[in-house]
Amino acid sequence: MRLYVHQPDDLRVCLTADMIRRVGLRLRRRVLTTAAHAADHGWLSIARLDAGEPLPGALSVGNLTSGTSVGVAAWTSAGHEDAEPAAFRLALLRHRYREEASIGPEAVSGAAADLARWRDRMADWATGPSRPIHAAYAEETLEALCDDLDVPRALAVLDRLVDDEDVEPGSRLETVLQLDQILALELPAAIGTR
Structure with missing residues (x-):
């Protein structure tokens, strides 16, 4: 490519x-x-x-x-200068690339809160045994990304996976780690803090 x-x-x-x-x-x-x-x-x-x-x-x-x-599409941004770069990246990724976007302090603070929650959950999962990647969630996120780069849909799948108690913690961890290789949101940042 x-x-x-x-x-x-x-x-x-x-x-x-x-x-x-x-x-x-x-x-x-x-x-x-x-x-x-x-x-x-x-x-x-x-x-x-x-x-x-x-x-x-x-x-x-x-x-x-x-x-x-x-x-x-065009975009504007204000009030993100002191934000964590990963939170700013997430705030940008929440908009389809073909749609106009305005990234304000609320969007960045919301993204930072979601990152903190996801990282906290990953830190908890990392204290237990690893499990295989959850194939259905992995396929669903990749399918969204291959569908005209629908990152917001992939992020919705990620959010649903994080809260899915029917999936073993070790499997959620490995699946999110794989997805973060694409999203680059530094989701494993809190691993090792427990």
Whole structure:
């Protein structure tokens, strides 16, 4: 898979390209990404972008007005400067990339609260034995991500899994760990604190 990022200074464009790259890697695809110019948004867990021309057959990622194959809608943000980067990332991911988004302090604080709850649950699960990944939940999240990158739907599945007491804690842990390889929300951050 080849990606080309048209606006490497636009965080949402870069986040969308990063999510496409991560889903591609999960599907065991080799992903090559170039950008209009080099950019480093590592603070938001986005892989560094290197400058380069679009590779043959590249999927172009850019804002809606750039005529790209993956058009990312406009977004605004205010009051997130002191937020944990993972909470800001989650607040952005809660919006479909094709829909306009406004990320305010309430959205970031809500995302931070959800991260704290998910991390707390994972820390509890990690004190018990590991179990195999829950196949149905793993498939449902990957299906959502492969459906035009429906991250909000995948996050809803994650939230449902966290609260599903019918699934063994060790299985929930392993399933969430696998999903976080795509979401990059640092969900295991509290493991080892119990």
